[in-house]
Amino acid sequence: MNQPDNAEAAARAVLDAASRRVGLDPAGAKLIRASENVLFRLPGGIIARVARVGQLAAAAREVAVARWLEVNMVPAVQPWPDVRQPADVDGRAVTWWRELPPHQYGTVLQVAIALRRLHDLPAPAEFDIGRLDPFVRLPERIDRAGTLDKSDRAWMRGHLAELKARYAELPEGLPECVVHGDAWVGNIAATDDGRAILLDLERCSVGLPEWDLTSTAVKAFTVAGITAAEYEEFVRAYGHDVTAWAGFETLRDIREFRMACMAAQVAAEDPTRHDEIVLRLACLRGDRGPRPWPWRAVP
Structure with a gap:
């Protein structure tokens, strides 16, 4: 069996420490992707995101933006409720999110509609x-x-x-206006039930x-x-x-x-x-x- 590489192992150690700090069980966490951020799937429909060093402020803003979009009824990825986040472990931010239903990349049309709705918000x-x-x-x-x-x-x-x-x-x-910051089809999740959900909110800002x-x-x-x-x-x-x-x-x-x-x-x-x-x-x-x-x- 192959051992996880150093990047995955380091991210997993950060995840374990952060999850226990907020009362979540990291046992059984499965790696989804290791790129700009490292994503894990935890049991119970939780997605954990471990950022690179120095991204604590961006992670905090992303959580705040997601909650704001939910209040304004804009479909977007949702933070896991009742957890104080982000957690800071050795300068790396950890956040937890609701797992999305089955989905694929969005379409160009869905990007346009999502941006129009976002840009119209105060x-x-x-x-x-x-x-x-x-x-x-x-x-x-x-x-x-x-x-x-x-x-x-x-x-x-x-x-x-x-x-x-x-x-x-x-x-x-x-x-x-409020902009997404990285708007492309890969940051729209087109779900099987017909929704178009905004992802990757860390660059949302006014511009x-x-x-x-x-x-x-x-x-x-x-x-x-x-x-x-x-x-x-x-x-x-x-x-x-x-x-x-x-x-x-x-x-x-x-x-x-x-x-x-x-x-x-x-x-x-x-x-x-x-x-x-x-x-x-x-x-x-x-x-x-x-x-x-x-x-x-x-x-």
Whole structure:
């Protein structure tokens, strides 16, 4: 029988300590996924999420956002009730959630409808939801990109500085609102009973609604993950085409750079994925021709 790797074993130790602290039994917890966060399934329909070090504030906000969405009758993942959370174990946040019913990725149409509903809500008054930071954690991912050489990392830092300057000069767009922060079909759970449930709420904040809309435009025009017809359906359902806005290219470039930085992080943890970050950097530098680019999914 294979032994769990060090990352899983460390996350499991954190989960055990946190669960016992709040009165939950971690015995029998099964690993679901180990990527940006480590997810476990506990008996009784509980999903536990162990974050990386330094994400306590984000985890607390995610729990608060989920409870706020539930009050406002927006379908979203629900925290496990009657548990004080997040728990902090050695700088790692642990949260517990209700397990979802059988589901699959959502559709582009469901993303549009969910965003329209979210963007129409007034910002919560009972807690500080924070402001959108499209550059969150990028410097750390660049610093830890161990499969890249110094010149690549220097280029990434320079490109990040350029994107920050462009972001500061964005033209006026739609009124600011509560945004999801990482809106794509993978963060919508389409349940077998017909619901579309919002997931991954840790980046919810107040900011430009165009940031949420850009994710689907990037999926259509950067990586050809959806068709032009599907994108038009998205635009009709939401009621706005972000690609017609003068600031779109800036947000597109930031989103693409985030995708490259995620690939760099994945490669640092699994060097067999190094070719993907090499490809993405070549595309961003203009060495692989115009979009769409043949980027492969990374966790």
